[in-house]
Ligand SMILES: [Zn+2]
């Protein structure tokens with residue numbers, strides 16, 4: 293398989309690792325990354341679960357063959373811990389220099405001496421090493437089948453996202469259609485957008501807008517997931533939808549029920565409408581439509597191939613699934629939507645808000661923030677109840693007040709944050725785990741920090757960075 297290998301690390305782990313490797317003494321330092329693995333059609337990702345730091349002079353000592361080496365004790369202990377915890381052993385050390393880096397002959401010879409044994413000890417599909425310069429990284433990954441592969445990049449999954457490569461890359465000039473925006477984030481930023489695969493779950497109000505924005509920005513691949521067809525009452529807030537899509541001649545109020553039923557069955561899937569919008573907006577986009585429930589195991593599998601997920605569906609099982617994908621596979625996500633809540637008895641408006649909640653690996657999750665109701669999860673999980681419940685929510689949504697501009701505020705904010713994050717423009721000063729709700733009744737923006745429960749089953753150590761080593765919370769077959 294020629295698909296590239298990459299290493300993905302949280303922003304916190306990256307900051308600590310960089311401080312360990314570069315304390316300012318111009319010397320070499322070392323550590324071991326313990327990683328989960330995700331293998332997909334787009335490449336294999338090593339996901340850093342934690343870092344074991346080698347203490348200079350104790351674990352990392354002068355070497356008669358080369359300059360320094362990890363002691364046999366440190367290597368063996370760490371490898372055994374990897375075997376116990378089913379994680380992959382990746383050693384790291386640093387060289388001098390800035391923008392390019394490669395292993396020395398002595399480094400490579402030591403891999404040949406040690407790595408066959410480490411593959412045996414750890415009983416994992418790979419072991420390997422990374423070597424860093426200040427702004428570059430190279431890798432030598434040994435696979436259990438005897439092949440050796442380099443790494444394409446290391447990606448810091450923070451805000452902003454940062455990519456390191458073995459040597460500088462010169463992006464091609466962006467298409468003139470993107471001239472005005474590439475003046476903001478450069479050809480490099482435009483190239484990053486074109487290389488992104490972004491999933492949207494739910495192509496109702498907020499999802500349809502996120503799709504339109506992503507296509508206009510020049511995103512390379514959009515994956516659209518929604519099991520529903522459009523209805524007349526959706527027309528006011530699904531962009532690009534036409535009356536014909538809802539078969540309004542058949543489904544309008546006053547038509548006989550049997551005719552309306554046929555009309556509803558013939559109405560266009562929401563994903564088809566979104567695909568039409570995206571293709572009109574962009575000549576470079578590839579659109580994949582999935583007219584099915586994201587909780588189907590084979591649909592959920594598609595998420596692990598993506599670079600970001602926008603969650604615009606109002607189901608608590610979908611929230612739980614996306615939390616798991618974000619923290620297990622290191623795929624950042626943004627929950628986006630708008631709500632109008634009414635006073636129960638009087639029907640008066642209690643609150644209106646648009647919500648944007650982005651999570652990157654290492655943050656807390658929707659479950660930690662108590663935005664996933666165990667009661668609703670159970671209801672949604674009842675046999676066949678899943679579909680019914682979603683219908684019910686959908687119907688609820690139809691009857692609940694909803695306005696395109698509320699969705700637009702949330703979708704624009706969510707896509708804007710994402711764009712700044714992946715093109716590397718987000719300021720380091722931004723508080724990384726900030727969520728917002730925007731309340732037009734009182735003209736307030738409420739910011740709140742994410743909570744993080746260290747034992748959380750969605751973002752805690754049992755799932756964190758486990759990649760393919762853990763089942764996703766999908767429907768059970
Ligand atoms: Zn070296």
Ligand SMILES: [Zn+2]
Nearest residue numbers: 657660748751
């Ligand atoms: Zn959590």
